[in-house]
Amino acid sequence: TCHGPIINALIENEKMESPLALRWTALEPVNTLKTVLDMNRASSCATFREALRGWLYPTQNFVSADRQGNIAYSFPGHIPMRARGDGSVPAPGWTGEYEWLGYIPYEELPHMFNPAPGYIASANNRVVDDGYPHWVSPDFCASSRAGRIVELIEARGVLGVEDVRRMHIDQVSILAREMMGALADVRTDDPELVPIFDLFHGWDGHISATDPRAAIYEVFVQRLIAILTTPKLGELAIRYAGKGPTPVLSEGSMFAEHSREWLLGTLADLRSPWWDTGDGRSRAELICQAMRETVEILQKSCGPYMENWHWGKIHTLTFGHPLGGVKPLDRIFLRGPFPIGGDGDTIWAASGTRYDLSQVEIVGPPFRFIADLGNWNNSLGMLVPGQSGHPASPHYDDNIEGWFKGEYHPMLFDREKVKENVTDTLILEP
Template sequence: AAPRSNTTTNAFDIGAPRFSKLIALDKLFGVLDEGIGSNNWVVDGNKTTTGKPLLANDPHLGIQMPSVWYMNALHCNTVSDACPFSVAGYTFPGVPGVVIGHNDQIAWGVTNTGPDVQDLFIEKINPANPNQYEYMGKWEDMELRDEVIHVKGASDVNLQVKTTRHGPIMTDVFDGVTEPLALQWTATRETSHLIDAVLKINAARNWDEFRAGLKDWDVPSQNFVYADLEGNIGYQAPGNIPIRAQGDGTQPVPGWTGEYEWTGYIPFDELPFVFNPSSHYIVTANNQVVPDSYPYLITKDWAAPYRATRIEELVRAKEKLSPDDFETIQGDVYSIPLVKLQQFIKPLTFENSLAGSAIEFVNKWDGRMARDSQGAAILEATHNALVEELFSKRLSAETYKMYQADGNSTRQAIDLLLDQPDNEWWDDPTTAARETRDDRLKVAFQNGVNFLGKLYGETPSGWSWGRLHTATFEHPFGTIKPLNLLLNVGPLGTDGHGFTITNAGYRIKAEKQTGTRSAPFLRCAKSLT
């Protein structure tokens, strides 16, 4: 097929953004890593062996040591209006109160809602005064703030931060951007009342008090599941989520016209919530929590639904669930997207002997991303090879690096394309022929097994997901040798991947081995008995 252009045209020209700095930040901090997120779910007494609610939560963050979470408790000697706390659970160092936990009446857990709360505004600068910008036909003064950054072993860096009504000018962060871009973000727009919310929900005694406390939870928006000793369960998504006069936040917009301003936030009572649903359970896993008919825009970039779908399958599979069942669900490593890929790989035939041997392990794979599984390793290597095969030839090198790092997008794109055998993305733009879905799948499978063969030898029985997918728990001082031998733990073979309930998202390294970057930092299950 003939090569196709990979350029796009924006509605508003801001130059030709390059992603080199973002790629460097991502490499350092893993901001695009798949698997960052959480699971939580709650069932009422109609579906439990105890006759009372059960609630589970496991947050997933980047692997680090020591953990960002620690257990904490606040107990007043005598609980009273003046000292209302009898609460225990998990929190961050330096944060007063308990973020995930329970008191003697209620329990709660959180996952990230993931709303779109950042917009970029293109500003028009006054040619006669670089510290003024246009807004609705008038020049307004920027707020100027001088920052001094002290650098060890080097001279100080002096930085002047310029802020418009929309936020700080961020243009210097983006290579290739020619227009001033101001970042408007709920986290920096107003003073936060988050700590007030934490303390209020810590002291709450019932659903109404819990929701009242969450009215102060402004950023970041979370999916709260709730249960109490009276047998009630509930869900609430709090947070400041903007209402836009125009636009959807997906691209920079003119800041000088006033046509794209934030007109307010979604009213609290119109944010997603549910109390004692007829289904007798609630599940969230960073997935879409509102129907398409919801009257407000929360985001266009929800996390993939696979973890939530699998949790719901297991919750519905038994009439009555026990605390042991919750533990089993939290440890589940069944991969919905990879099982789908398996169904399209199994009918293919291969003349290559290595591929012919490997397909036998794919055919008998049980869908579990277990560390001793050959089938899991082969199919995940195939998926990664397919991402490269389909997208690296159509995107610029920088854009592809960004897209490849965002496993959430690539996984869902492959999932959609598998059901569209005639989609033009199956065609290879670098050849004269018209390739089919099966053609590209065969190439990806062969590339995947060649990669595993090069790493571990040409005997597929010796391949396993745990050899490919390892986790290393690195201490901040573990970068200094020989302290790394004393303080770091790993590499350890790990189960799961970024789309299993046991969430173990990874990053493909330079040699194409996978390094686990995220994991459940804690697992808790609370029985309201």
């Protein structure tokens, strides 16, 4: 159609009388390869930003720095300007009222050049405030990761390569710290719950794989969201918790991000209508119910003793492979499971299936990179599970241990340095 392909068949168990078309910028012609070439030829932040003019899809966060001491941020891409609506829900395509009027001009897209703080923190968070004149998107990640980056930068002032390395493996969640801090006023006579609430007095929000507090926090948040939303949303409550609409995009819902920030705001609002679940229970009673369910879940999955309630026992990472989904090929191609800390709100991102913690699907960055513009050969990188995609290669999985420890390999840029350290050469012939 003029609005894109019909996608009704992708949405299971939904009866739709009208055809549903998807208007998507990715379906329009682009010349991304030329843009990438121009980016690599850029010699300054200014020329890099000019190269990004050709980046039309997908919208991305780009940061740059040059040897003149400049730093910059750009958010390029085709973002529609609509006659009505914001594109977050279906709209009638036969009236002309919701047509795209064009795209936000490149000069008006979010960007920064040498901002006043002297640094740029970007972690898929919202990049504009309410004063921005255009609608961008509702689908930004929570601000916790970017906020933690700012915390660490402000604490150090001047950063070196080692500071960035520690930042990459940081597993402190500001959202977790504030969420559990909001429970300080909860009072209960339940002897089983009192010591659990006491655990979080002064907690810094470290989502460690071996800390019972991390496991308690993660399960508690999942249970409290369900308790508060189910009476009003019914079967849709699990959608608000993050379950996607199709098997193909089972983890494709950004509500998993929004629901946690919503819960933090609800905890702070003692008069929120969400505390009225229709059965007369108070805010404190609902919080205690969520904590009791948390205890039951952790006792079943980790045993009766709290010291064994490790987050890493229910939050594990398996390095997958397209051929590893069936037995016995999984033994050849897969590596893991490994216990892992963090979550979707920590700098070391390890986001799982938030609406159902029994499902283990971890999403995070396999590649870490630290660029030293003062000495390119001092740059570092690490790719997990390994550099090779061949399971018989010694480099298929040899980076796993180092990645978990926060170790790196040199990222050599000088041609002579590269030649000195070559171990194998791949020759591609037409």
